Amino acid sequence: MTTPRTIERRVRIAAILVAAGLLVEVLVLRGLRPPAFLIFVLAGIPLVAAGVLVFLYSLVSLRD
Amino acid sequence: MPAWLKSMFTPDRLALLLFLLGLGLAALLVARPALTSTREGKILAFVALFLFPLLCSAVGFSAHMERSKTTTFCLSCHIMESFGKSLYVDDSHYVAAAHFQNHRVPADEACYTCHTDYVLYGGIRAKWRGMRHVYVQYLGKPPAPAAIRLYTPYSNRECLHCHLGARSFEESATHTAIRDDIVSNQVSCISSGCHDTVHNVANLANVKFWKGMP
Numbered sequence: 001m002t003t004p005r006t007i008e009r010r011v012r013i014a015a016i017l018v019a020a021g022l023l024v025e026v027l028v029l030r031g032l033r034p035p036a037f038l039i040f041v042l043a044g045i046p047l048v049a050a051g052v053l054v055f056l057y058s059l060v061s062l063r064d
Numbered sequence: 065m066p067a068w069l070k071s072m073f074t075p076d077r078l079a080l081l082l083f084l085l086g087l088g089l090a091a092l093l094v095a096r097p098a099l100t101s102t103r104e105g106k107i108l109a110f111v112a113l114f115l116f117p118l119l120c121s122a123v124g125f126s127a128h129m130e131r132s133k134t135t136t137f138c139l140s141c142h143i144m145e146s147f148g149k150s151l152y153v154d155d156s157h158y159v160a161a162a163h164f165q166n167h168r169v170p171a172d173e174a175c176y177t178c179h180t181d182y183v184l185y186g187g188i189r190a191k192w193r194g195m196r197h198v199y200v201q202y203l204g205k206p207p208a209p210a211a212i213r214l215y216t217p218y219s220n221r222e223c224l225h226c227h228l229g230a231r232s233f234e235e236s237a238t239h240t241a242i243r244d245d246i247v248s249n250q251v252s253c254i255s256s257g258c259h260d261t262v263h264n265v266a267n268l269a270n271v272k273f274w275k276g277m278p
Contacts, residue, residue, distance in 0.1 A: 004101060007100065008097040008098055008100065008101075011097040011100050011109060011113070012093070012094055012097040014093075014113050015090045015091075015093035015094040015097065015112070015113060016090075016094050018086075018090045018112070018113050018117045019087055019090035019091055019094060021121075022083055022086050022087045022090060022117065022120055023087060025083065025120060025121065026080070026083040026084070026087065026124075029079065029080065029083065029124055030076070031128075032131065032134075032136055032137060032140060033137070033140040033141075034132075034137070034140065034141065034194075034198045034201070036128070037128045037131075037132060037198075038198065038202075040124060040125070040128055041125075041128075044124070045121055045125070048117045048118075048120075048121050051090075051113060051117060052113060052114055052117055052118065055109065055113035055114060056114070
């Protein structure tokens, strides 16, 4: 069974991933060179996506 | 909207504000995940960990896509330096230079304007080619600037996107004589004897440059 504590832990992990992803994205947001785009796509977006997925998993695991 | 308000809320600033708000909300849930035990907290978590991240990423991706069309972006790679220089050649026979200097293409999107495909999803194909450039630049073996060639022959379609129907094109005796061949791409616009000097970066040491060169 998923306890509230487990859910909180998952939410925290999701929030850390999302925050890390958004931080990476905002740091390269104004970048004018191709590496900025690559970092955005290869690091920022995957981190954010992982965070969103962990959050969604924490929602669907509520009924366990 | 008043001008001062417009200047305050530029798209760049709004995007930055959006990211900072998203970061703030995510940080709040890092510090206080227990907030999600209430109904309001769950809504907050949905906004902070689903809506905002997706919105921010979409806005950021779109901004990067738009920026990748700029001449500055294309010329930011060292390998493209001589191609950038070729835009300032003081010779109207240099097709790229003549278009750039006379603003026949937008100067700030000069590379993209000529090198995109004017078909459905042509922009995406151009961006994909751009990714290939990046791959070659960082993981492959980049050729010398003078040895750089297009992946596929340049299509007349890109020239005709602007020139077809234009008086200067339609009233030219040469164009009229072989119009069908040009339109069907049988005779290339940049073939020998026509507009065959495009960037010609191998010859840059022997040309004069326009004084407007930065």
